[in-house]
Amino acid sequence: MDDFLVRAGMAGIGLALIAGPLGSFVVWRRMAFFGDALAHSALLGVALGFLLRVETNLTIAGICVAFAAVLTALLSRARLAPDTLLSICAFTALSAGLVALSFIETVRVDLMAYLFGDILAVGPADIAWIWGGAAVGLVVLKLLWRPLLSVTVHADLAAVEGVNVGAMRLAFVLLLALVVAVAMKIVGVLLVTALMVMPAAAARRLARSPESMAAIASAVGALSCVAGLVSSAEFDTPSGPSVVLAAAAFFALSLVLPLRR
Amino acid sequence: MSASSLILGRSIVKRFEDRTVLDHVDISVAPGEIVTLIGPNGAGKTVLLRILLGLLKPDGGTVARKAGLVAGYMPQKFAIDDNLPLRVSRFVGLAGRVTRAEIEAALVEVDVAGRIDDPVQGLSGGEFQRVLLARALLRKPQLLVLDEPAQGVDVIGQDALYDLVGAVRDRHGCGVLIVSHDLHLVMARADRVLCLNGHVCCSGRPEAIGRDPAFAELFGARAGESLALYRHRHDHVHDPHDGHVHHHHHHGHDHAGHDHG
Numbered sequence: 001m002d003d004f005l006v007r008a009g010m011a012g013i014g015l016a017l018i019a020g021p022l023g024s025f026v027v028w029r030r031m032a033f034f035g036d037a038l039a040h041s042a043l044l045g046v047a048l049g050f051l052l053r054v055e056t057n058l059t060i061a062g063i064c065v066a067f068a069a070v071l072t073a074l075l076s077r078a079r080l081a082p083d084t085l086l087s088i089c090a091f092t093a094l095s096a097g098l099v100a101l102s103f104i105e106t107v108r109v110d111l112m113a114y115l116f117g118d119i120l121a122v123g124p125a126d127i128a129w130i131w132g133g134a135a136v137g138l139v140v141l142k143l144l145w146r147p148l149l150s151v152t153v154h155a156d157l158a159a160v161e162g163v164n165v166g167a168m169r170l171a172f173v174l175l176l177a178l179v180v181a182v183a184m185k186i187v188g189v190l191l192v193t194a195l196m197v198m199p200a201a202a203a204r205r206l207a208r209s210p211e212s213m214a215a216i217a218s219a220v221g222a223l224s225c226v227a228g229l230v231s232s233a234e235f236d237t238p239s240g241p242s243v244v245l246a247a248a249a250f251f252a253l254s255l256v257l258p259l260r261r
Numbered sequence: 262m263s264a265s266s267l268i269l270g271r272s273i274v275k276r277f278e279d280r281t282v283l284d285h286v287d288i289s290v291a292p293g294e295i296v297t298l299i300g301p302n303g304a305g306k307t308v309l310l311r312i313l314l315g316l317l318k319p320d321g322g323t324v325a326r327k328a329g330l331v332a333g334y335m336p337q338k339f340a341i342d343d344n345l346p347l348r349v350s351r352f353v354g355l356a357g358r359v360t361r362a363e364i365e366a367a368l369v370e371v372d373v374a375g376r377i378d379d380p381v382q383g384l385s386g387g388e389f390q391r392v393l394l395a396r397a398l399l400r401k402p403q404l405l406v407l408d409e410p411a412q413g414v415d416v417i418g419q420d421a422l423y424d425l426v427g428a429v430r431d432r433h434g435c436g437v438l439i440v441s442h443d444l445h446l447v448m449a450r451a452d453r454v455l456c457l458n459g460h461v462c463c464s465g466r467p468e469a470i471g472r473d474p475a476f477a478e479l480f481g482a483r484a485g486e487s488l489a490l491y492r493h494r495h496d497h498v499h500d501p502h503d504g505h506v507h508h509h510h511h512h513g514h515d516h517a518g519h520d521h522g
Contacts, residue, residue, distance in 0.1 A: 028345045150355040153341060156316055160334040161356055161400065207346045 005233055008119045011130050012225025012243065015183050015195065018134040020218025021141055022179050023196030024203070024210065025172060028152050032197050033083055034071065034173075037090035039180045039192040041067035043097025046114055046184075050104045057129050060184055064177035067093060072173060094189070117188035117240030119229065126185055133182040137175055144171055149210055187240040195221060198247035205257040220250050266291055267327050267404045267436045268313055274321030275308055282308050284460040285322065290404060290436040295427070297451035297467075298440045301479065304458045306440045307337065310408055313438070332404045333397030333435075335390070338412040341381050349373070349392055352381045356399045367395040371425060386413030390422060398429065405429070405437045419443075423450050444480065 026035050045063035049056030071089055078085050101111065113121065122130075141148070150158040151168045159165045183192045199221035200213065207213030228243030266289040275283040282305040290296045298306050311317040313324055314334060341347060353364045368374040371391040376384060384392060390410055397405060407426065411419040427450050430437050439451070454470045456462045462475040470476050 028342055030342070146355065153345070153347070153352065153355060154336060154339060156311070156314075156336055157334055157396075158355075159316055160314055160332060160406075201344075204344055204346070209346055209348065209351060213346055 002233070004120050005229060007122055007124070007127060008229050008239065009226055011119060011122045011127050011186055012229065013222045014127065014130040014134045015179075015186055016199065016221030016225055017218050018137040018141075018179055019183065019196045019221050020199055020203070020216075021214035022137065022175055023198075023200035023221075024214045024217050025148065025152065026176070026193075026196050027200045027204075028210075029172070031176075032193055033086045035176055035180070035196060036193040037071060037086040037093070038064055038068055038176060039184075039189050040090040041093035041097070042180055042184050042189050042192075043114055044093055044100060045097075045181070047097055047100035047104065051100075057181060057185075061178060061181035064180050065174060068173040068177045072169070097189075113188070114184070115188045115190050116238060117184075117186050117191060117243075119186045119225075119239040119243070120232075122185055130182050130186075133178055137178055137182075140171065140175060144168065145211075148172060187243060191240050191244050194244045194247065195224075198244070198251050199224060202247070202251040202254040205254045221247065224250055266325075267330055268332075268438075269325045270309070270313055270322065271325075272322040273309065273312055273319045273324070275305070275312060275317070276320050281459065283312070283319070286457065286461055288313070288455060288461075290438050292403065292436050293430065293434045294452045295430055295437045295439065295450060296453045296455060298438065298455050298457055299444060300442065300457035300462075302442055304442075306442070306457055307408055309457065310406055310438070310440055314406060327403070330404060331400055331402050332406055333400050333402030335393045335397050335405070335407040335410055337408045338386070338390070343382055347381050348378055349381055349384070350377050353392060353396045353399060356396045359399055363399060364395075367399045368392070370398060370429070371395045387415065387418035387422060390414055391425070394425070394429070398433075401433075403435050405435050407437065407439045409440055409442070411441065411443060426450070 026032055041063055042060045044067075045060030046056050048054075048063060049059035052059065067089075071086070074085060074089070075082055080088075098111075110118070112118075147158065147163040148168050148171070150161065150163055151165050155165050158168075179196065180192050183195055187195050199217040202220045203213045203216035206216050224247035225243050227249075228246035229239060231237065231246070232239040232242040269289045271287055273283050273286045273288075274281070286305075286309060288296075288298075288309065298309065300306050308317065312319045314332060315324070341352075349368070350361065350364050353359075353367060365374060365377060368377055371394050373384075373388050373391045373395065376388060376392070381389065381392065390413075394407075394410075405426075410422055410426070414422055426437060426439070429435070449467065451467050453464065454467050455464045456470060456473075456476055456479065458479055462479055463470055463473040465473070
């Protein structure tokens with residue numbers, strides 16, 4: 001097997017490991033739109049990285065965290081419906097990113113790669129970044145699992161039982177920003193949320209506990225990466241969209257199963 | 262009584278923008294006492310509960326809790342997302358670090374032990390409320406705070422649920438604060454009733470409340486009569502009252518010309 005395909009597979013599997021449990025929380029907390037808006041801001045991070053001549057992984061993570069804070073503050077204050085507000089923020093961030101990138105003439109930016117991912121171009125450094133990010137994310141998630149689940153089920157009840165609800169929400173949004181930054185290279189700005197939501201949704205019908213849903217989602221995500229990459233190499237299709245299509249196929253397959261409760 | 266109160270709210274004021282939801286409300290709950298908070302929809306009952314529980318900051322007044330007070334909370338009826346696979350045992354276990362045996366014991370106490378391994382989404386209204394009560398009891402609370410516990414429960418189930426609350430109080434000696442807009446069932450089991458409509462309209466023993474002009478003004482004269490009847494029919498299940506002088510008062514407000522939210 002080609003080296004670049006092996007590297008791509010390792011990157012995809014690393015991402016799937018953290019995207020599974022985090023994506024499950026995105027589904028439970030109905031935050032798919034939030035995650036998507038967050039991902040749209042990542043392009044601004046790319047532009048910032050080029051302008052400041054800093055590692056783009058870092059600027060993407062930084063911009064995502066800042067944008068997450070802005071979104072959270074706006075959502076708690078604004079009178080607009082959340083989906084309208086998120087939509088406005090997402091498109092503003094995306095357009096700002098595109099405009100900012102157009103100012104950078106010295107670097108030729110492969111826009112398609114940032115929008116839709118270029119998993120076949122990941123190098124050893126990227127793999128280290130992805131697995132490192134996934135490991136940190138998984139450890140944090142493991143430590144916060146019960147309080148985070150409790151806040152997800154009912155925030156007031158969790159608060160009366162002594163959970164710091166604000167801290168849990170913040171931690172979750174930071175984890176989301178981390179995963180967006182990590183996933184950026186693989187599936188791109190526009191497809192990041194797909195890799196979180198689709199495997200989790202596919203896992204729902206197989207799972208009987210929150211933990212099993214998270215684990216199955218990771219497995220489905222990893223399988224989607226492998227299947228998408230193989231077909232991408234076979235049929236010479238773009239890698240990011242191929243991975244997402246594979247995840248969509250797994251989701252469709254899961255619909256055949258009865259809803260297990 | 263205030264010295265021995267579990268919780269004591271003094272002159273609590275809460276405004277949402279220009280609307281005063283709570284206008285100098287006094288409330289206290291003593292150990293072993295069942296206090297019922299009644300009032301029409303939008304009277305500020307839930308807001309007052311949330312302030313007492315520390316979930317919301319008042320704009321004026323003070324809340325004093327007994328040192329180290331452990332509160333058990335049963336929030337208003339809510340639904341758990343179908344996408345979250347969650348069994349009763351896991352839901353109850355979110356209360357903290359508890360063993361399976363402790364969870365089982367709590368479920369036995371509220372008579373839903375047979376549902377321990379079933380998904381929460383499949384529970385009936387009455388079963389879910391009992392499961393919520395079990396989760397509150399796991400914390401060995403000195404104060405139980407119940408927000409509309411009979412919501413979504415059929416009439417026979419409501420009666421049984423209130424009997425259960427009374428039994429729990431007798432067994433554990435905890436103070437109970439119940440919010441309701443349903444007059445009859447709740448008041449029949451209360452030691453003290455607070456009638457809230459932005460401010461405390463009247464308070465005292467249930468049978469006295471039924472005769473209070475402020476109560477009649479708020480709920481209609483017939484409500485007072487039927488309340489007295491209900492008390493009468495149920496007198497056999499309650500201890501004879503001790504001839505204690507009722508604490509009740511009436512601010513001579515004109516309710517009709519007064520903005521109650």
